[in-house]
Structures are given as structure tokens and as C-alpha cells.
Amino acid sequence: MHHRFGYQRVLEDIDLCVQAGQAVALVGPSGCGKSTLLNLAAGLLSPWEGRIDSSFGQAAMMFQQPRLLPWKRTLDNIALGLKARRTPIAERQTRARQLAHRMGLDDDALDKFPAALSGGMQSRAALARAFAVSPDLLLLDEAFAALDIGLKSELYGLLARERAAAGSAVLMITHDLMEALRLADRILVMSGSPGRIVAQHRVATPVGERDDAWVFARTAEFIRWPDIRAAFALPPLAAT
Structure with missing residues (x-):
């Protein structure tokens, strides 16, 4: 090529x-x-x-910058790919929350907007978002x-x-x-x-x-x- x-x-x-x-x-x-x-x-x-x-x-992609949508809470950012696949809201939020917990993000962090998170927490959210769609x-x-x-x-x-x-x-x-x-x-x-x-x-x-x-x-x-x-x-x- x-x-x-x-x-x-x-x-x-x-x-x-x-x-x-x-x-x-x-x-x-x-x-x-x-x-x-x-x-x-x-x-x-x-x-x-x-x-x-x-x-x-x-396929899923993770960039050098987390690229979280600033107007969405962390949980909704992680569930973004599942939403695009029309996964029902309860199911996608449950899966996103489970993944986030495994990545070390607690419910308080999931309720915040990305600007309120540290760089490390944003990277954890970006990694969770990538794996949420089971790539x-x-x-x-x-x-x-x-x-x-x-x-x-x-x-x-x-x-x-x-x-x-x-x-x-x-x-x-x-x-x-x-x-x-x-x-x-x-x-x-x-x-x-x-x-x-x-x-x-x-x-x-x-x-x-x-x-x-x-x-x-x-x-x-x-x-x-x-x-x-x-x-x-x-x-x-x-x-x-």
C-alpha cells in the first residue's frame, strides 16, 4: 500500500x-x-x-487527548458509542458504569462534566469509552x-x-x-x-x-x- x-x-x-x-x-x-x-x-x-x-x-479508537464531549457528563461520554448503536438507555448506562468502576472511576466522577476531572480520570474515561463497544x-x-x-x-x-x-x-x-x-x-x-x-x-x-x-x-x-x-x-x- x-x-x-x-x-x-x-x-x-x-x-x-x-x-x-x-x-x-x-x-x-x-x-x-x-x-x-x-x-x-x-x-x-x-x-x-x-x-x-x-x-x-x-473497531474503537483512543487518542492522545481524551476528547470527551464537554457538554456531557462522564457516564454519558463513556456510553456514547453504545448510544450510537441504539443500545437502550438503561443497558448502556449499566454497562458504562460497570466499565468505569473497573477503570477506577466512582459514581461521583461519573456525574461530573469532563472539565471537573483530572487528566488521569479523563484518560480512564476515554479508555472505558473505547472498551464499552466491545471492540x-x-x-x-x-x-x-x-x-x-x-x-x-x-x-x-x-x-x-x-x-x-x-x-x-x-x-x-x-x-x-x-x-x-x-x-x-x-x-x-x-x-x-x-x-x-x-x-x-x-x-x-x-x-x-x-x-x-x-x-x-x-x-x-x-x-x-x-x-x-x-x-x-x-x-x-x-x-x-
Whole structure:
């Protein structure tokens, strides 16, 4: 698949497959086309050349900013996708409340408008909104980039738990190699411009066994790969 905006080529020779239940991370420097590729996968753009085939029945997307509707209370924001699917109000509110509680949001928070919530609580609501529609594909666009280390760790755990329960596949983009190693089953490294996939890394260790020590050690190994260093414009390592 190829894509361009006008005369500018932004993606070239993209061959990407996400299997059911699998988590795939796209990493690479700014401007290499990661967000464009995610928008193509979401159906928000049509490829200039080639095609996208999807057997996923229900996709949901979570952005770097929570993007909650400011005129709706938190509970109604979480239930928004269910409302669009014409789920009866009692059923959608019950499901939204149950998910919110699992995400650490209490009834007081659910009754508030987004402006009255902390950034972390808004991110929890956004994650609950994504899972409320029972997606078999979850698209994450730098969803945790703006959070501090503690909140990231909490949301990583919530994501892993809900993903395992729902059997959801994940396609995520991130600049953070540690985040990719913590969450993904397969890591694709992009370089540009135009953006292309230049390396692939499979992670066999189960997500539940990837503690901080494991992530730090694997990241140190990962960043030594010549393809990784070239993609992020890092200098070659000195010969030992």
C-alpha cells in the first residue's frame, strides 16, 4: 500500500497484518507516517494506491487527548458509542458504569462534566469509552503519551486486563520503545520519509511477565539494533 497527500509521498510499500487478539505497535520518529497509517487502518482515510482488508467487526479508537464531549457528563461520554448503536438507555448506562468502576472511576466522577476531572480520570474515561463497544480491534494513537509514569503504569494494567477479557486486537502508535515492549506482541519500526516499515521485532514473553526490570533490559537490547538506530537517527555504536 502507498499513500500521498497531493504530490507528497507519505507512505510507501506498506504491508501490514494484524491478527485477531494480537497487539501490534508502530514505532518511529516524528513525521514517518505513523498517524497516517493508523488513520488509514481506522477507515478515516482511503489509500492512494493499494487496499485495506479488514475482517474486524467493531473497531474503537483512543487518542492522545481524551476528547470527551464537554457538554456531557462522564457516564454519558463513556456510553456514547453504545448510544450510537441504539443500545437502550438503561443497558448502556449499566454497562458504562460497570466499565468505569473497573477503570477506577466512582459514581461521583461519573456525574461530573469532563472539565471537573483530572487528566488521569479523563484518560480512564476515554479508555472505558473505547472498551464499552466491545471492540475486536482497538486503535491507540499515542494514547498514553501525555501521562506521568504512575498513571501510565496504571492504564497499562487496565488496558492489558480489558484486552485479555475482550480478546481485542490492538494497533498502537508510540514514540516510546519501552511502552511498545511492555504492551505489544509485535513491534514494527518505521522510518521515513516516505514512511516505510524497516524492521520487525516479536515479543514472546507474556504481557503479565514483563515487569520493569524486564522492560528496561529489553529496551537496552532493542536500541542497539542497527535498524532501530538508523530509524531514529541515532549514531552507530562503536565497535567493541
